[in-house]
Amino acid sequence: MEVMDTVGLKNIAVTLVLALFVRWTWRVLNWLWVRPRKMEKCLRKQGLNGNSYRFLFGDSKDNSEMVQIARSKPITLADDVVARASPFIHHTVKKYGKNSFMWFGQTPRLLITDPELIREVLTKNYRFKKLKQNPIVRMFSNGLGSIDGDQWTQHRKLLTPAFHLQKLKLMLPVMYISCTEMVRKWEKMLERNGWCEFDVVPYLQTLTSDVISRTAFGSSYKEGSRVFEIQRQQIELVMKSLQSVYIPGWRFLPTKNNRRMKELYDKIQSSLESIIDKKNKAMQAGESSSDDLLGILLESISNEQLQNGPRNVGMSLDDVIGECKLFYFAGQETTANVLVWTLILLSNHPDWQTRAREEVLQVFGSHGTPDFDNLNQLKVVTMILHEVLRLYPPGDTLIRKVHEETTLGGLILPAGAEISLPILLLNYDQKFWGEDAKEFNPERFAAGVSNATNNNLAAYVPFGWGPRICIGQNFAMLEAKLALATILQHFSFELSPSYTHAPTIVITLQPQHGAYLIIHKL
Structure with a gap:
């Protein structure tokens, strides 16, 4: 009898193991093949075109190869930026038209180029959600830009006071x-001949890094500036991760990249924990918390805790660290790139450089200190910055995901599909910008953004749109105006013969080989 019971138990165990194996095998097969093929069939029925699904990788390998080929060849300032910076999107639209889709691993990404549909996607953020980042990317940045739902609502509420206009005015001095420190460095380099040729990229990165360090971390800005150096090292590892299909559990393998990413992650965590601890102790000692972004955020959290109780405030220490990382990367990288492309384009268009300088000198004089009110008088400078953001937006694409079947315009989107909003492609579309869409013409913004886009406002979204519009856009524009005005007060500049035009995406759109200019002292 006992033998029969033992045999019976073994049979049950084997049956359970086989059932689990069959279930697991089906789930893997469904993930890798059945589900992607069903989604492809659904999209093609609606008149959408794209490559056929290829097992596991989709279009990822083609995308990586096209990026490598594009990066191997510089272009001229008159050439197509989209073809070099976003080669696979350019290739897909050219081959299949604007109503097309691409494959990122096992997931189809629909290209959405109609501004009305873009407006809907960015407005209805409860239906069209941010992608859940893979763990490698989350180690780099996991702040407001990458969270959703109630967590996003809570973080946005707590962060908003830090970006009120009155707070930004206090940060201007x-x-x-930081701007005057960079000017002094340049003047010293120009002392001998009155001019000098150099790559402006590292100087502008140092400038914006210094600005965000001072405004985000106050008296701890020198320690905060080390965060940027670590993040620069992380970017290359993150790009490798973004260009490949993430396999669940891969981050636990002791690969060279994983070990290095973990090492850099630990360094940033330690630095930011130390900065936050110092700020908390300073606030407890009665020091002002209203003069930097971190202090304002911590004060906002403290006030919320007093009103609703500590357990009802959804922002932990790790959350604060995540937002600090985002302060740092988004605040530094975006503005640095805008300034770099602005100097490049004004070097290539000396007439606009002259107009901008004349405006700055008229408003500030040659040695006047800019303040908030007179920065708002810089109409030509504002037009130029808008045109730079159109031609060289920091991000080339916005990605969203639907988690349940939904409609967009006349399309039925299957659950799990992703939506790609090709910002760079739209910014060069003659339908919205006219026949001179590829040309640098700030005059198009003379009567404002609405007029420039023929009321298709969602055709121009350098800072996003809708509820999730970038919380730091006013900060970035204020800093860019101030930095550009200060440079124009003291210097003129032109392209160096050694300048190589090579816009490329390394998380943001930036010059692959730097920006070598010839700077002259006025």
Whole structure:
């Protein structure tokens, strides 16, 4: 009898193991093949075109190869930026038209180029959600830009006071200190001949890094500036991760990249924990918390805890660290790139450089200190910055995902599909910008953004749109105006013969080989 019971138990165990194996095998097969093929069939029935699904990788390998080929060849300032910076999107639209889709691994990405549909996607953020980042990317940045739902609502509420206009006005003198320090460095380099040729990229990166360090971390700005250096090292590892299909559990393998990413992650965590601890102790000692972004955020959290109780405030220490990382990367990288492309384009268009300088000198004089009110008088400078953001937006694409079947315009989107909003492609579309869409013409913004886009406002979204519009856009524009005005007060500049035009995406759109200019002292 006992033998029969033992045999019976073994049979049950074997049956359970086989059932689990069959279930697991089906789930893997469904993930890798059945589900993607069903989604492809659904999209093609609606008149959408794209490559056929290829097992596991989809279009990822083609995308990586096209990026490598594009990066191997510089272009001229008159050539197509989209073809070099976003080669696979350019190739897909050219081959299949704007109503097309691409494959990112096992997931189809629909290209959405109609501004009305873009407006709907960015407005209805409860239906069209941010992608859940793979763990490698989350180690780099996991702040407001990558969270959804109630967590996003809570973080946005707590962060908003830090970006009120009155707070930004108080930060302007600190920004100006960083600008004048860079000016002094350039003047010293120009002392001998009155001019000098150099790559402006590292100087502008240092400038914006210094600005965000001072405005985000106050007296701890020198320690904060080390965060940027670590993040620069992380970017290359993140790009490798973004260009490949993430396999669940891969981050636990002791690969060279994984070990290095973990090492850099630990360094940033330690640095930011130390900065936050110092700020908390300073606030407890009665020091002002209203002069930097971190202090304002911590004060906002403290006030919320007093009103609703500590357990009802959804922002932990790790959350604060995540937002600090985002402060740092988004605040530094975006503005640095805008300034770099602005100097390049004004070097290539000396007439606009002259107009901008004349405006700055008229408003500030040659040695006047810019303030908030007179920065708002810089109409030509504002037009130029808008045109730079059109031609060289920091991000080339916005990605969203639907988690349940939904409609968009006349399309039925299957659950799990992703939506690609090709910002760079739209910014060069003659339908919205006219026949001179590829040309640098700030005059198009003379009567404002609405007029420039023929009321298709969602055709121009350098800072996003809708509820999730970039919380730091006013900060970035204020800093860019101040920095550009300060440079124009003291210098003129032209392209160096050694300048190589090579726009490329390394998380943001930036010059692959730097920006070598010839700077002259006025």
